[in-house]
Amino acid sequence: MDVTCVALRHLMSPRSRMDTDDEEEEENVYMEAKRTTPQKCDQTSRKDLNADQVHITPSKLQDRACGDPLTPTANLKMLISAASPDIRDREMRKVLFRPIENESDDLAVDEHDEFDGADEGTDEFEKKPSRKQKSLGLLCKKFLALYPNYPASSKTISISLDEVATNLGVERRRIYDIVNVLESLKLVSRVAKNQYVWHGQRQLRHTLRELHGLGRKLRYHLQMEQPGECGPRAPSHADEPAPEHGDTGDVDASSGEDGVQYKNLLVCLTMAYYFSILMLLHFHSGPASGRKDKSLRIMSQKFVTLFLVSKTQTITLDLAAKILIEESQDMASHSKYKTKVRRLYDIANVLTSLNLIKKVHVREERGRKPAFKWTGPVDFHSTSGKWCSWFKRNGQIEMLRVYLDGMGMLPFPEFHADFGQSMSQPGCPRLTRHVSF
DNA sequence: TGCTCCCGCCAACGC
DNA sequence: GCGTTGGCGGGAGCA
Numbered sequence: 001m002d003v004t005c006v007a008l009r010h011l012m013s014p015r016s017r018m019d020t021d022d023e024e025e026e027e028n029v030y031m032e033a034k035r036t037t038p039q040k041c042d043q044t045s046r047k048d049l050n051a052d053q054v055h056i057t058p059s060k061l062q063d064r065a066c067g068d069p070l071t072p073t074a075n076l077k078m079l080i081s082a083a084s085p086d087i088r089d090r091e092m093r094k095v096l097f098r099p100i101e102n103e104s105d106d107l108a109v110d111e112h113d114e115f116d117g118a119d120e121g122t123d124e125f126e127k128k129p130s131r132k133q134k135s136l137g138l139l140c141k142k143f144l145a146l147y148p149n150y151p152a153s154s155k156t157i158s159i160s161l162d163e164v165a166t167n168l169g170v171e172r173r174r175i176y177d178i179v180n181v182l183e184s185l186k187l188v189s190r191v192a193k194n195q196y197v198w199h200g201q202r203q204l205r206h207t208l209r210e211l212h213g214l215g216r217k218l219r220y221h222l223q224m225e226q227p228g229e230c231g232p233r234a235p236s237h238a239d240e241p242a243p244e245h246g247d248t249g250d251v252d253a254s255s256g257e258d259g260v261q262y263k264n265l266l267v268c269l270t271m272a273y274y275f276s277i278l279m280l281l282h283f284h285s286g287p288a289s290g291r292k293d294k295s296l297r298i299m300s301q302k303f304v305t306l307f308l309v310s311k312t313q314t315i316t317l318d319l320a321a322k323i324l325i326e327e328s329q330d331m332a333s334h335s336k337y338k339t340k341v342r343r344l345y346d347i348a349n350v351l352t353s354l355n356l357i358k359k360v361h362v363r364e365e366r367g368r369k370p371a372f373k374w375t376g377p378v379d380f381h382s383t384s385g386k387w388c389s390w391f392k393r394n395g396q397i398e399m400l401r402v403y404l405d406g407m408g409m410l411p412f413p414e415f416h417a418d419f420g421q422s423m424s425q426p427g428c429p430r431l432t433r434h435v436s437f
Numbered sequence: 438t439g440c441t442c443c444c445g446c447c448a449a450c451g452c
Numbered sequence: 453g454c455g456t457t458g459g460c461g462g463g464a465g466c467a
Contacts, residue, residue, distance in 0.1 A: 130465085131442080131443070131464080131465050132465090132466090134444095135441095135442075135443080136443080171444085173444080173445070173458080174443085174444090176456090176458060177458085180458080193451085193452085193455085193456065193457090194457095296458075296459085335461080338461080339460060341441090342441085342442065342460080343459085343460090345440095345441060345442055346443095370440080
């Protein structure tokens, strides 16, 4: 594949760049490709240059991307770009914003994905864009390139679906597909008709922790271990184990004040337990009862949850579809199954663009089977010890919140806010006195 | 041939 | 009524 971008170290010596073709460079190319302007350079013609020619200010080629390290100006730009995420993003947008119809190969820099090779041929303008060029995954990459991964929390980035659809040269329907999946991971949230707010991956780990907690609660992990077994059981709380995060070991119940705190802690945990049941009922509303329950958003959350509770973190679409069909208690007709799988492909494409999963193959009795492997963060589900310090610092209310958080019971940001607000109202601690056990 | 998934119809939803 | 949202499945591209 053509090397399309340079690593920083090459800025020190442009000539060495042309001589190198090792894996490290490839890796840098890949990492940088997400942040810098993807470029397609005529590598072969450049290799033909001799040493003297390299030192001559090169003529500006029509197709040469502005970051081409052969020109001093471009070198400067690249240096600035490397130092400034904003500039990198802007450069990225310049390329990605081109309508799909004119798109040829800019995203082919990503050698790790399956969009590779979508750019072959020189007379792309004559051709109808290929299926790959119009894929949801590629579209999602373009969408993601519009916004920073980790925006400053003080900055609100609004997304107008109409504008995005126009900019990316696609129908709004396709943007809905992407936005729904992003919304499931809280990378965006809907604020009004046609209007979303971009959060980026700021809350991603938190969201994953919630989903992981939910997955454990819903016993998805048991189904992942026994794929041949029947589908998800309705959440039964009668035999629910004690809360995993209820580690009270750090609390000294023997001393006077701490003893009172300890009792309050138990009250809180009891509340939390019953509250978590209520939240489960809210979040996991059982059989698909309406349009909303079947939405791509929910399906995406459940799909991600399956990865999070899976030991191998590898799931075939087949298995995921089966679990999800069982869960919604649809009759597992072939048609329903196919539809579910289609949607999972959509979701998987977006998750792949987010680098949260990647496509792999698993060996089965009847040969290889396509599957997806989780490649996203894995160190998201440890809250042990955390809530005890919270307890000491902020009292039981805040601790309760952290506990629920650890259980995956605070599914929505607005709920965090509401919860925090309502629980901090004067007199709120009285709530604990209303609970007897 | 089976897998993958784009595309757009059309119904639910909400103002 | 009309614009928005999104479920759904036909069918075409691709390996």
